Amino acid sequence: MADPERRRRRPPVRRKLRCSRESPCSNCVKSRSGSCVYENFISHPQQRAELGLGVRHRESQYLAPINSVSSTATATTVANNTSQSSPKAASSTTGSTSASHSSQEVESLRSRIKQLEEQLSKINLAPSQPPVPLSDSNIEIIDSRISGTFYIHHEDDFTGQPRAISRSVTHKTRVFGQSHWITGFSLVRDIIGIFEPYVRDESSKISVLMQKSKCLARSIKDRRSAQWPSPPVADLPSKDVADELVNHYFRTVEPVYRILHIPTFKRDYEAHWVSTSSEPNIPFLVQLKLVLAIGATTYDELFSLKASAIGWVFEAQTWISEPGFKHRLNLQYIQTNILLLIAREFVDVGPDLVWISAGTLLRTAIYMGLHKDPKRLPKMSIFAAEMRRRLWNTILELSTQLSLTSGGPPFISLDSFDTEPPGNFDDEQITADNPVPKPETSFTQMSTAIALRTMFATRLSITKFLNDHNSRGTYGETLRLDAELRTAYKSVLRLLRGYKSGPGLRPSEFEVDMVSLLMNRYILSLHNPYFNPATQEAAYAFSRKVIIESSLKVWRTMYPSSTTMSFQTSKETEMPPSKQRDLPRLAICASGFFRIITLQASVLIAMELMTQLQEEDILGPGLIRQDLLTIMEEAKTWSWMTIEAGETSIKGYFLASLLAAHVEGRLQGLEKDDLRKFLVKVIEEAEEKCIPKLEEMLARYQTKNAVEELEQSHSTSEPQPLGDWDFSMSDALFDFSNPEPINWVFDEASQDPLLWS
16 A cells, blocks of 8 residues: 655744735734734745844844844844845745845845944944042041041042042031032041040030030020921011111122012012001012011121021921912012022021022022023013013022032033023113113122122032032142132122222122122132142142131121221211121121131131141241231130020030130140140130020020929930031031040040141
8 A cells, every 4th residue: 555645744834914024014003013023934944044134133123122232243243144145145035025025124134234333333432431430448437426427538549639638528418519618627627536535424524514505505496496387477576677677688688699679679568567458468478577587687796586587487488388389480489489598598497408499499490481581582571581680690699609508519500591691770770661771880789799690600610610529620720710710800899899989879898798708708619628738738838828818808807807897987987887797797697608608717717827836846936927816716706706696506616715725725835635634624614604605595485494494304314415416517517426436536646747746
C-alpha cells in the first residue's frame, strides 16, 4: 500500500484585513489601539532577514522609549543593515506584496535613521558642564552645646580659593547662602567657646541665669503676641497718635519703597475718621493698620506701641490668609502684601521667614501681569500704568534685599520681565490728564526709588553671585562686582547731592542715609567671606580694608556719635530732632535688616581690633585705632537700648559685652587663665543686669503675681533647653538643646590665633 503523500506543514499566518502596512496602520488608527504590530511567520530565511528588522523597528518605535545611549546603538545597527539590504535585493523576493512591503520598510528606516542622527548630533553639541564634586571633604562640622550643630560648606579646593571661605551654612532645617550673617560665625566661635564648660554645668551661675532669661523671654513673647486668628476690627488709637504714626511712615518707608498713592491714601484716611457707617472698609482698614505698625517703630525710642503693632500685623496676616481671595487680585491687594512684608520684618513677627512670603508676592504679581510693561497690555490710564510700574519696582527691590538678608537666591532675572522703571512723577501728576514726567535733575516723590533702580542690575548680580547654589565665584569676580557697584553708586550720589543743592523739593537725610546703608550692606556681603583669609594672606588685604571702612560707615549711620549729631544739628537747624533720629531708632526698635547690619558691623569691628592686637604681639607695638575702640563700648550701650525697646533676647548685649571684655583683657595683657576668669565674670554681670529688665518687661503684660509664679515654676521644673533662645539676627548662635559632646572646647589644644599669640 502506497504511503499517502506527506504535506509540508506550514506555519500559521496572522494577517490584517485591508491593512495599509503603515506604522501605525489605518485600522489601528481607527480603533485607537495602543500598539500596532504586524506579525508574519515567514519561512524563507531571506524574507525573515528583510522583514524582521521592520517588525522590530515598529515595536521599538511604539512600545518602548529610546534613550540617548540606545539611540546611538540603534542608529549604527540600522545603518549596517540598510547597507546590506537594498531595494534591488528586495525585488528578488517572490511576490509583488513582499517587494512593496520591503520598499516601504526601507523608506521608514531611512526616515528613522535621519531622526536618530539628528538626536545624536544634538547630544554631541550640548555644552558639557564640569561635574560638581559631591565629596564631603569640604564640609566642616561645628558641634557645640552652646551653638548647636553647624555644617559649614567651604570653598572647593579646585577653584584656587582659600579653604577658609564659607559658601553656605546648614543649620537645623535651613541652608543659608553666603550673604547671610551666619557664614561669619567662625569668627567668634572660639571666643564663645571659652565659657562652654560653664554652660554644660547646669548648676553654674551662667547656665542658671541663661535658663531664667529664656523663661522670661518666652513668657513675655506669649503675653505680647495676639491671638490667632485675629480678624480685623475697627479699633484704632486716638487720631492724634494715628496722625503721628502715619506721618512717621510717610517720611521713612514710603519715599524709599513706593507703595501707596499718597493723596489717595490721605483722602481715604480722613474719610475713615468721619465715616458713620457701621461696616468699615476692611481692605483699607488693613492697610491703615499696617501703616500704623510700621510708623510705630520710629514713634519713640522705647517702642512703646510694640504690643499694639504686633496685634495690627496679626490682623493683617489673618485677612491675607483667608481662602478664596481670587476676587481680591487687584493693586490694593498687592499694596497690602508689600506693607505686610515690611511690617512683619520691622515689628518682629517671623522676620527671618519673610523671604519665603516674598516669593509668594512675586508670583502673585507675575500672575497679575505686573512683570509686563503696561504698554504691552490692554490700554489703561496713566495712573494705573504708573502704579503698576511702581509696585513692580518695589517688589524687585524687596525681593533682592530680602534675598541678601536671608542668604537665599533671588529667583528672578533681568530677562524675566520687561516692565520699565517708573516715571519721574509726583503723586499729584499721575492723576492729571496727559502728565509729562519731570527731568532727571528735578527731585520728585519717586526720585529716590528711581535712583535705587539704576543700581538694581548690579545688586541682583551680587546676590546671585553670593547665593546661587552653583556659584563658584573667584576673587577677581568679587573685585569686578565691587567696582561696578561703586561706579553706579557714585552716579547716584552725585544726583542726590545735586537735588540737595537745587531749588524745590529735596531728599531727606533719611533717604540719603538709606541709600548709603543699602550700598554698604552689599559691599560688606561681597567682601565678608575674605575677612578671615585677609588676616593671613596679603592678597585679600583690600577686602579687609573695605570691610572695616564699610562697617564704620554703617555704625556711624545707625549710631551717630555726639560729634556727628552736633554737626547735623548745626547743618539742618530747621529739622526737628525727632526726624534726625529716624534711622537710629529703626536700628534700636525694628528687627530684621536694620538690627542685623548694625550688630554685624560691631562684630566685624571687634574682630579687626583683635587682629590688630594679634599683629602687635607678632610684629611689635603698633597703632590701635581709637575710633574702633570707642565703638566697643558704644555697642554695649546700643545693645542695652534694644532690650529697653522690647527685645526679649539678651544675646545682643551678651555678645557685645563679651567682645568688649575680650579686647579690654588683651589690652591689659591678661594671660589665658586670667582672661578666662575675667570674661566669665563679665558674662555673669551682663546676665544679672538683664534679668531685672526682663522681669520689669513681663510685669507690663501679665496678671499680678505672675513673676512669682514664673520663678516658682522655674525652680521646681526641669531645666528647659535653650535651643530657641530667639534673636532676630542670631537665632541660631546659641543652641542649648544639643546634648551631644562638643568637639571644640576651649582647652590647650584649641587656640585661636586671634585669642592667643
